[in-house]
Every structure is written in C-alpha cells, then in structure tokens.
Amino acid sequence: MDRVKTSALSGAEIVVRCLQEEAVEYVFGYPGGAVLFIYDELFKQDRVKHVLVRHEQGAVHAADGYSRSSKKVGVALVTSGPGVSNAVTGIATAYMDSIPLVVITGQVPTHAIGLDAFQECDTVGITRPIVKHNMLVKDVKDLASAMKKAFHIATTGRPGPVVVDIPKDVTAAVCEFHYPESISLRSYNPVRKGHAGQIKKAAQLLLEAERPMVYTGGGVVLANASELLRELVQSSGFPCTNTLMGLGAYPATDKQFLGMLGMHGTYEANMAMQHCDVLLAIGARFDDRVIGNPAHFAQNPRKIIHIDIDPSSISKRVKVDVPIVGNIPDVLEDLLKLLHGARPEIKAWWKQIEEWRAKDCLKYDRGSKIIKPQFVLEKLYEVTQGQAFVTSDVGQHQMWAAQFYKFDEPRRWINSGGLGTMGFGLPAAMGVQLANPGATVACVTGESSIQMCLQELSTCKQYRLPIKIINLNNKYMGMVRQWQQFFHGNRYSESYMDALPDFVKVTEGYGHRGMLVEKPADVEPALREAFGNKKELVFLDFITDQTENVYPMIPGGKGITEMILSEDL
C-alpha cells in the first residue's frame, strides 16, 4: 500500500489532514463538545472551508445538495448525541437517493461509551439501517485508514452515506499519520463491466422490438452516463422517460422524451410503460411511486432488460428477463457497440404515443384570476431560460416543478425522491450554490416545507448565498390536502395551517429581500426582478390557488394506467 508519510499528529489533525488529502472543499457542520479538537484544527488551517449551519439536519442536506450538483462527495461534521440524532434525517435522505456523503460524528470518550454519558448516543446503532456503511474508530492508529475507507465506500459502486464515529479521546491521541493512497477490501469489490452474454441478449431484444421503451432513473445521473444515454436514445429513435430522480439525464425538451413517469407522471409515459414490448430500465428500481401496483404492471407481457450496479435492485419488485449488473457507462458503451446505430422501424408505436401525448395531460386553467402554481413554474422556466439549478422540498410543488421545469442537463434537479424529506430544499440549495458559485439557484418550496428548515436563512446570510426561494403558498399541506380530498371524503384533517408567518417580514428579519406576489400578472415581473438580483437571497411568496391538484395521479396501489386526470381534460 502506498503511503504518504509525515510525523506524529493528533487524531483531530489527522481528520483534517485526511479531508485535505481528499481535496474536500467544504465541510458543513455544527460544533459541540465531542468535536472541539477537530474544530480547533479546522480553525488553524484554511484549505478546508467550514460552513456553519443552524441545525445539523441542514448540514447533511447541504452536503447532499453540494454532492448532487457537483459530482463530488459531500462532507458533514456534527457532534455526539443530539448532533447525530438531528443529522439522522439528512443521512436517511442521502441513503434513499444513493448520495455519496462522509458524515463525521463526534462521540463521547471511549472510556465513557456505554455509561449514558452526557450527549452520548449509539451512533453506529442509530445510523446502521440508513448508511451504506458506518464505523466507530476506537484507536487513533486506525483513523486515517477508516477515513480512506469511508471515502472509498461512499463514492464507489452504488454510492451512499458513510458515518465515521470518532470518540473525543481518539481526536486528542497522537500517532504517526500515513494516508493510504488506495485501499482494497476483500469483502467489497463493486463490479464494472456487465456480462457480455447478457448485453448481447439485450441488444438482440432491442433490435427486434416493435414497441421499445427506455426508462431511466437516478442511477444514470449518479453514474454520469447522460451522454451515453442520449447517444443510445437518439441513435435508436426509441422513446424515453425519466423517473423523478432521473430528470435531466435525457433532455426534457427533446421530442423523444415522454416526460416523467409514475404517480404524477405524464399520460403518455405511463401508457407507453404499460404497453411497450421491450423495456430497457437503466439505473432505476421500479419502485411503488413509479410503476404503481406490480401485479397490474405484470398484466401486459413485455421483455424487461435491467441495467443496475446494485444486484439487489434487480428483480426486487418486478421480474426481469435480462438482468445486467454493472457500471452503467461501461454497460452502455458495450451495448452501443452491439447496436451499431441501428434504428428499428417503430413508426406505428410512435403514432400511438403521439395520440397519447395529444391528450395534453398537464393542461391547466391558464386564464385563472388566482395564481396557478403551474403558471409560476412555467414562468420560472422562462425567466431562468431553463438554466437554473432547482432544488425542491416535498409535496405538490415538487411534482409541479418536476412536470413543468424542463431539465436538459443532469444534476440540475435536486430533490428528495426516496425519503421524501420536507425541509430538504433550502439547505440543499446552500450546498448547490456553494458548489456552483455564480450559478442561478432556485428553491421551489411550499409554506409548510420551508418552515421545516427555515432557520437556514441565517446561514444563507452569513455566506451571502443569493438563492431565490419560490414559495408556492396555498396555506395547505397541499399533497396531504389532495389525498384527503380524493381518498378521505374531503375531511381536511390538520392539513390547513393557521397563523402562517408573514414570510416577507421573516425573510427581511434574516437580512434578505422578501416579495409578496398575489396576482397572475405580477408573477413574471416579480421573477425577473428577483433573478435580476445577483447579490441577495430573495424570498418570493406566491399566494396560489388553494384547490389546485397535481394531475395526472395514480392512486396508491393502483396500476400505472389507472390515472386520475384533470377535470379540465
């Protein structure tokens, strides 16, 4: 093993040196007793910059947004006990969406572990089911290799968060520092190349398909395989759909793109999924929000090819005919070679798809006197010329953003798809803005979600992050209200929020700009003014239609074609 040799350092110095060796630019964190030595070492250097959040959940979301928008690993640093328990939501969010993070957590001194010490919690136990891996480092001699292992595991194979739990006495203890340049683990060797025979079978199926369909998810974005996906789809002439996590992998403005699929996907994408004869699934996992009821999905016969780096994603909910385990770019390169740019004759299939598309399933009342949330997102797309990084929280606004903002590039759409974490949007936007200084960053949110991490407005002020917050304010937890309308007899149990704050004043209180927008005619001018302001964070509070629903909608447990469509259709 190659080693970089230097003299004896304290555990805290070793942590910081490891971050430097990994070329970590930002650490998002919050100090506390167990991590004081590490903070002391951060203070003494300036290569690794620290971003002080206002709550540990925000630290992990910010590291997560940083990673999603930059292809780099995100790093968070929190103290023991409540520092860790506050970070748990952030870690679980990253885990569900396979985001590479290294989360360093302080722990009480080794001699106090297990004695219910002040600010002690079993970090490894609490985080075990929501990490790719975690470890408690009990000896300073193991610290550098543990850090190397953490970065290696987080970023390779199917990525994910790794927690390194470091007791306070380990950060004070001293030892020689050797940072391994590489690490090999006998129990962990992610595959790269796909099985040649399987790829050949896949190519054969695709060439013979009459009604092919390409369905891709977050894996394509994570594997940086967008270019290869575009090549495959464009050379073959096949229709393509992306999951919520996969948006931007294929350009949304291209005519071969059928829109997002799933619970709030387009009519054409869902119909094509159900009626295709060969389905090529890439880096997607057939989850419940995507294909609805698997038994209904299986009613139509089709051959399924599934490419994924994680064998456990294959044949989990849906039986697959041609499983291909491998790194997506490697597999796609091999597949493209076998396809030779062939373009099967599928005119009849496209004719059918165009009929579905003609239904215009995202239609809404453009003449409304009240601001329609969809209208705000269409204008947001226009004003930012489709070039913004868009983060979102969770709920109706998230679905409308996914439907109406046409992402042509990967890593521009940053949302909590798997865990569905309200409160994700603002702290994630901080990470995005730091990773992409000078870029336009919009956080699409709602009045309920934004209040879950509102304190981070203070962090935005400290680091002068000119994020634009698009608050779709309908005074309801909109998605909860929509389900209550559809499935619970219009009984709006606890989904209405009384006593909302004056968001303009709140924002101004944090030292930012706030704007209240109440009329459709004011939407575009307000957006232009806000996005013209490159210096300040602007909070745009749009008062929107309280009764608007997200359409189409597949009710929970129903089949992918059993969509509820808008009354306007």
Added chain:
Amino acid sequence: MRHIISILVENEAGALSRIAGLFSARGYNIESLTVAPTEDASMSRMTIVTSGSDDVVEQITKQLNKLIDVVKVVDLSEAEHIERELMLIKVRAGQKEREDMKRMAEIFRGRIIDVTDNTYTIELTGDGRKLDAFIQALDQGTIIETVRTGTSGIGRGNRILRV
C-alpha cells in the same frame, strides 16, 4: 421453503447486529442463527436458517452481499449439504426413570454428561428433526430444561465456502 444460509463475515464489532438488523428491517425471518470465529481469526462464519419464497431468499442473499462486512454468502440448501445442531437437555432421572432414560439416550446416540441423584443432562447432536424426535419420544413431564445451538451447516464434498 426452508433455507440454510452460510455467511463469512469480517470479525468486526457490530457485524452481527448489521446482519440481524437487516433481517428485521426487511421483514425476513430468522429461525436460528449461529456464529463463531473460523480458523482465520479475522473472519466469523454464520449459519442462518430462514424461510421464504425463492424471490425472498434471492433478495436475502443479495442484501447480505451488499453489507460491506460480508465477505461471502452461500445458500447451502441449494445443493447437497450436512447440517448439525447440538442440544443439551436436562431430564428428571429419579430411581424409577433412570434406566429408561439411559436407554432412550443410547437409542438416539446421546451422551449423558452430567448426573445427579435425580437428573441427567444429555448431549445430543443431529439435524433439527432428530432433536425434535428425541424431545417427542420423552415423557414430557420428565423434561426440566433444554438448550439448542441452532443449526450449523457445511456443503458436501467439493462444495467449499472460504476466501
């Protein structure tokens, strides 16, 4: 269907809880679980008896393989294998039961490993069904205490699980 899954795992703190936690989090059932270090002290070998459809067992092995500390996973019950379990059973053995009990232990090739005035402790190995059969064969009123290790298993002949 019943499956016997053998796992080689890094001998790290918390490895057992990762595996047990995986089973409970994903709703897989554990009929028995045994674990001890191997001849290579850096590794432990675990035998888990579980049951489920083929799809579920396929997911179990895939999910186990995903754990970083897990070195190798094999479904022993896919092919020829041997399984054994050890039971210690303490039975009432006063004057009138003593001879019968000794004969019964011999029939099942058990060994009496502890004797007092009124008890025997019998050691018995075999597959689970044999141990069950022994318990069934006894007068239930004579059983004082039982302890079983759970199943350990190994592949026959050239079927080998090692690094």
